[in-house]
Amino acid sequence: GKMDVQCPSCHALHWAAEKLSKSSISHPMFGTCCKSGKVELPMLQNPPQELQHLFDGTDYESKHFLDNIRSYNSAFAFVSLGLKVQPHNDPNLPTTGPRQYKIKGALWHAMGSLLPETGKDPVYAQLYIVAPETALEQRLANNA
Known part of the structure; x- marks a missing residue:
């Protein structure tokens, strides 16, 4: 189906099947976008x-x-998000729903080499730049 049911609180688009079971099609409520209006994000800066x-x-x-x-x-x-996660005791962050983190300090992307080191098998993104047959063989070997 179409993703055409709008959250009445934040106006995010959803599929009808995503509505909370306690809500109706005529008055849908959703918990995955804004927790039914409990989460408000500030407007993005230019x-x-x-x-x-x-x-x-x-x-x-x-x-x-x-x-x-x-x-x-x-x-x-094909990059990894790098940050230092520290436990927080912020009572304002909900304990249910999607995980939330407060990031302090630097946030960076870690990107590995597109070519494997000499004598080492390709892994992760390196498998995407080789022939499909070679990538399949390597994936199967990694699972052995």
């Missing part, structure tokens, strides 16, 4: 002017960025 220009500009650099945005996004699909 991005830096240089980044906004890449989206709104009409010059070559902007056109190149928009033409290749999926490639840029894919490049980050």
Whole structure:
């Protein structure tokens, strides 16, 4: 089906099957987006002017960025999010629902080499740049 049922609190789109069982189709409530209005996020700030220009500009650099945005996004699909998680005792963060973290300090992306070290088998993203048969053989060997 279509994802066309709007949360009355935050206006996120959902499938009808995602509504809470205690709600009806005519008055749906959802717990996965804003916990039925209990979570409110502030409006996003405007991005830096240089980044906004890449989206709104009409010059070559902007056109190149928009033409290749999926490639840029894919490049980050193979990175790991790095941060130091410290236990928190914040009573304002809910204990149910999706995990929430407060991040203090630096947040970084860790990206490994696209080529395996000499004498080592390819792993993770390295398997995506070899022939499909080779990748399958390596995955099967990793499971042995």
